[in-house]
Amino acid sequence: MTEIAPSTAADARDRIERGALLIDVRSDAGREANGAIEGATVVAKADVAAFAETLDKDREVVIFCGTTAGSGPVADYLDEHGFRAVSHVDGGFEALRDATGS
Secondary structure, eight states, X not given: OOXXXXXXXHHHHHHHHTTOEEEEOOOHHHHHXXXXXXXXXXXXXXXXXXXXXXXXXXXXXXXXXXXXXXXXXXXHHHHHTTOSSEEEBTTHHHHHHHHHTO
């Protein structure tokens, strides 16, 4: 099994600006406590498999959670299921928020 290495928040920001789908897999409590990133699609980790079935596997995807421990397994899952351009954010929500100014 290959693990997807996390990307920097600046790299993630650039991918998002080029049209990557941004997926927030944090818990509802995490979003309520810390806020959201504008334009992110919220997907519960338990629903990732079903959500993935609706996506184009060629579309670039950036995933974030509170930490890479949450986003990494989701990125690995998508990679294992044929997605060609998957990344997740080193530093999680806080790093991405700082990089995007959201």
